[in-house]
Amino acid sequence: MSVEAVASGAEAAAHGVDLVPVVVLLAAGVFAVPLFKRLGLGSVLGYLAAGLLLGPSGIALIADPGSVLAAAELGVVLFLFIIGLEMEPSRLWALRRQIFGLGALQVVISGALLTGVGVLLGFAPAIAFVFGMGFVLTSTAIVMQILGERGELSTSGGQKIVSILLLEDLAIVPLLALIAILAPSGADESLVSRLGGIAIALGAVGLLIVLGRRIMNPLFALLASAKLREVMTAAALLVVLGSALLMQVSGLSMAMGAFLAGVLLSTSTFKHQLEADVEPFRGILLGLFFLAVGMSLDLQVVTGHWQIIAIAVVGYMVVKAIAIYVLARVLKSDHAQALERAALMSQGGEFAFVLYTTASAAGLIDGPTNAIFTATVIISMVITPCLLIALRYLTPKPQQSMEGVEVAEDLHERILIIGFGRFGQIASQTLLGQGHRLTIIDTDTEMIRVAAQFGFKVYYGDGGRLDILRAAGAANADLVLICIDDRRTATRIAELFRDEFALVKVMSRAFDRGHAIELIKAGVEYQLRETFESAVQFGAKAIEILGATSEEIEAVVEGVRDRDRRRFEMQINEDVSALDAANMLLLQNAADQAREGGVAIEPDEIAKTVSDAGIDVAKETQD
Template sequence: MSVDTQGTDLVQLVALLGAAVIAVPISKRLGLGTVLGYLAAGLVIGPYGLKLFTDPQSILHVAELGVVLFLFIIGLEMRPSRLWSLRGEIFGLGLAQVVACSALLTGLGIVAGFPPAVAFIAGMGFVLSSTAIVMQILEERGDTATPAGQRVISILLLEDLAIVPMLAIVALLGTHGSDGEAQSRWISILIAIASLAALIAAGRWLLNPMFRILANVQAREVMTAAALLVVLGAALAMQIGGLSMAMGAFLAGVLLSESSFRHQLEADIEPFRGILLGLFFLSVGMSLDLGVIARHWQMIAIGVVAYMALKAVGIYVVARVLKADHAEAMARAAMLAQGGEFAFVLYAAATAGGVFTGEVNAMLTATVIISMALTPLAVLSLKWLLPPATPEQIEEDFEGAGGRVLMIGFGRFGQISAQFLLAEGVDVTAIDSDAEMIRAASRFGFKVYFGDGTRLDVLHAAGIERAQIVAVCTDKPEVTDKIVELIQSEFPFVQLYVRAYDRGHTLRLLKKGVTYQMRETLESAFTFGASALEGLGVAPERIESISESLRSRDAARLAAQQAGGLLSAGRDLFVTKAFKPEPEPLTVPKREAKALNKEAESATAEPVD
C-alpha cells in the first residue's frame, strides 16, 4: 500500500471517529438520542457532505457486524425457556403485524400507481423494521427486559425470519419460474435448514467444551478471539444458508445463555458491538442520496409520511386487538413505524431481478433512510403525548426465574453484591418493585423481575424453592423485617443473607437467627476512616491496629447487646472522642455486659455507625 493511500485511510478513520465524538454528545444533549446523532454525522462526512467517503456501501457491509454483535448480546440474556415462552408473541403477534402492515402498505403502493409486484416489494421493505435502531432505543430507555420490550423483540425476530420468504418471492417475481429455478429454490431451503441444524448442534455440544478448554489456557485475548469466532461463525453459517446474519448471532447467544461463560463473553463482545453499531448508523447516514431527494423530493416526502403513518396505524390496531393498552400500542407504533436495513437487501434483489428500476430503488432507499432518521424524533414525541410510565404498567413475569441465589431488592447495595456472584457464574434471580430501577438496571445488562418480595406468591413465582440463598437487600428496615419473617415462616431451611440498616436493626436480625447480616455502612465507613488516616500520614501499621481494635470493640459490644439485651434496640455504637485503641482485640464475656452498657451510657459520645 502506498503512503498516500495509507494517509487517506487514516484521514477517513479519524473522520469517522471525530464525527461520532462531536455529533453524538450534541444529539444526546438536545435529547434526540444517539441514533440521530450518528445519522447526521454520516450525512455530513458522506458523499453529499464533505465527501470524505464516496462508497458508503463498503462501510455499511462491515458495519452490519455491529447489528450482529448486538443481537448476540440480546441472545445471551434470553434463555431457551424464555424464548420458548415468547413463541406466542413471535409467531402470533409478530406474524399478525407483518401480515396486516403488508396488506396496508401494498394497497398504498397500488393506489400510488405502482404495479402490484413493485407495490408489494416496496411495502415489504417498509414492513421489516430496523432492528438496529429499535434495539438501540430499547437499550437507551432500559426497556429490553420489560414485558413490552420483550414483545417488540419478538416482532423483530419474526421480521428477521420473514426476510427469507421475502427474498424467495422477489426471485419468483423476477423470473418465469423454470423447473431449474424451482429446483434451485428447494435446494436453498434445504441448505437453510441444514445450516440452522448445524448451528444448534454446535451450540449444544461444542461451544461449552471449547470455552472450558480455552479458559484453562488463561489467555484473555484467546477468549476474546473465541467469542468473536462464535458470533461471526454463527452469522456466516446463517448467511450461507440464506438466512439473516443477525438471526444466527442471536441463536448463538441463546445457546450460550445458560453457560457459565456468558458474562465473560458479554464483556468481551461489548466494546466491538458499540463501535460497530455506531459505524452502522454512520454508514446509513452516508447512504442518503441527496441527488435523488432533490429530483423527487415531493414524492419521497409524501412516501415517508404515508408509509410511516399507515404502518403506525396497522401496528397500533394489531396491538390493541391483541390486548395491549393505549400507551404500549402508541410506543410500539412510534418505534416500529420505520423501514429497516433489510429493505436495502430486498430492494437490491428486486433491482437485480428486474422488478425495480435503479431510480425506483434509489427513491425507496431514500424513503427508508429518512424514516429511520425520523424514528428517534417520533419516540421522543411520545413524552408529550403520553403520561410517564408507572410501576403498575410493568407486569409481574417470572419466566426463566429460579437461580441459586434469590436477591430481593436491587438498589445500590444489591447491584454491587450481585457483581461478586455473577463474576463467579452464579445464577442470580433479582426482584424489585421499582419500575424505574428495573429499566435502569437493564441498561447495564441486568435482568431484574418486577415483583413485591413481601408477597408469598411472588416468592414462589421467583423460584425460592430452588434457591440456596435468599439475599434480602431492601433499603427499608420495616420491609426487610417483613420479608425475613415471611421467609422464615414459610421456608425455614433457606439461608438468609440480609442487609441491615443500623445497629438496632442488626440486633433484631440476630434475634431472628438469620444466617448472615451486614450493616449497610459499616465496611464503607471503616474503609473511609482508614483512608483518612492514611491521608494524614499515619503509618500503615498504626492504621491496621486502630482498625482491628475498632472492629473488636464493635463485635464485643454487639455480642454483649445480643446476649444481655441491655442497650436499647435503636441505639448505635458510641465511642468517646478520646478513644485510644487497645493493643489487643477486646473480648467481653456475657457477665461483663452490664458494666459495658454502663460505660457507654456515661461516655461523652459520638456515633460512628
C-alpha cells in the same frame, strides 16, 4: 540507511492505510453523539446526523458510504448475538406465542396494508409488494438501541417488541424466496431448485445447533485453560462471524445466525466472558452502522423525487403505525403502550436494503426505483427518534393510580418523615422501635400500597409544596426527617421549613458534600451524606480483613471522621472549595507534626514539602 531503503519506506508510507476516514468517523461519533444526547435527542439521531454531514450529500469526506455500510452491518450481527445470549432457550420458548403469534400478525397485516399503499402510489402490484414488505421490516438496530438506552429490553412491553423484531428478521428468508419467484427470471427456476435451497437453509440451522450444543462449550473450555485473553476474544468473534457466515451462504440472514449462536451459548458457563469480549466491537460497529445509514441518504435522489418520497414516507409510516396501534389494542395493550410501540416501530429497517438490492439484482425493480425505496426507508429511520421525542412532549405523563392511597390532610403527629424509599424505611425503624408515632408522606403510590401490606401507613403528598406540609402537620412537628433522593427538592423543603416553620428541627439526607453544605446553609439541624458512613464502615472492614486490630481500626476511623469534619467546617465557615480545604488541612497537619518534633518550618516550606511528596489532594476530597 541506503537510498533504496529510504525509497522503499516512502513507497510503503504512500501505500499505507488511509487513516483519514477512520479518524473522521471516530471524531463524528465522539463529538456528535454526546452533543445530541445532551440536547435530549438521543444517540441514534446523533449518529445519523453526523453520517449525513460526512457523506456525499454533506461535505463528502466519505465518498463510498456503501462500503462502510457493508462493514458496519457487522454491528447489527454482534448486537443480535448479545441479545441471543440473554435469551435462554426456555425463555425463548416462553415467548413463542408472541414471536409467531403477535409478530406474524403484525408482519402480515402491515404488509398487506403497505402493499395497498404502494398500489395507490402507482406501482405495479409486485413492485408495491416488495416496497411494502421491505418497509414492514422494522430497524432492529434503532429499536434495540433505544430500548437499551431506556433500560426497557427486559420489560413486558420491551419483550413484545423484541419478539416482533425476531419474527421480522425470520421473515426476510421467505421474502427473499418470493423475490426469486416474482422476478422475471423466477419462472426459469425449477421447483426442485427452490426446494433444494430450503433444504440447505434448514441443514445450516441444524448444523449450527449441533455445533452449539456439542462443540462450542468444550472448545471454550480448552481455550480458557490457555489463559490468553486475546485468544478468547478471537474465539468469541469467530463464533459470531462464523455463525453469520454459515447462515449467509445458506441463503439466510447473518443477523439470525448470530442470534441463534447467542441463544445456543446463553446457558454456557462462558456466557458473560463472551458478552464482555464482544461488547466493545458491538458498540463501535453499531455506531458505525448508524453513521453509514446517514451517509447513504442521497439528497439528490430526495430532491429529484421529493413528491413521491414525501408521500411514501408519510403514508407508509402513518399506515404502519395505525396497524401496529390497532393490533396492540386488540391484544389488550393499554393506550400508552400501543402508542409508544406504534411510534417506535413505524419506520423501515436495515433488512429493507437487502430486500431492495436483491429485487434490483433480480431485475424486479430498476436502479432509480431502488434509490427511491432506499431513501424512503432511510428518511423514516431518521424521523423515528424525532417522532419519539415529540411523543414524549405531546402526550400527557401517565397518572398514578390513587386507588387505596390516602392524601395527607389534617395530620397531627409530632414526627414527620418525607420520603419513604430505602433510606426513609431504615431511618424510621429506630423511631418506631422507641415507640414514636410517625406521619410519613411520599409521592410514589405503588410504594405506598406495598408499604401498607407490611403495616406502614404512608400518605400521599409532595413535601416540596407548602400546603401539603401544612396538611401533614409540619407546623406542630417536633422533628422532620427529609429522606428523599432528589437533591433540589430536599434543599427546597429545608428552605421552606427555615422560612415558614423556623422552630421545627429538621434532619436531612444529603446526596454529597456540596449538597450537605447547601442543607446546612438552609438551616437543617443535622445532615448525613447517604454514602459516607457506609463507606467508612466498609473501609474499616477492609483493614480488619488485612489484619488491623480493633484499636487500630478505631483510631483510623476516628481520624477519617475528624479530617472530614474539619474540612467540612472549613468549607462552611470560609466558603472554600473541597480541594482548598484539603490543601489547608494537609498544611495544618504538616505544621502540627513539625511542632511536635520541635522543628520550625515556614508555611512556604510546608507547601513545598506537601507538593514534593506527591500527595494527591484530589483523593482527599472524595466522599
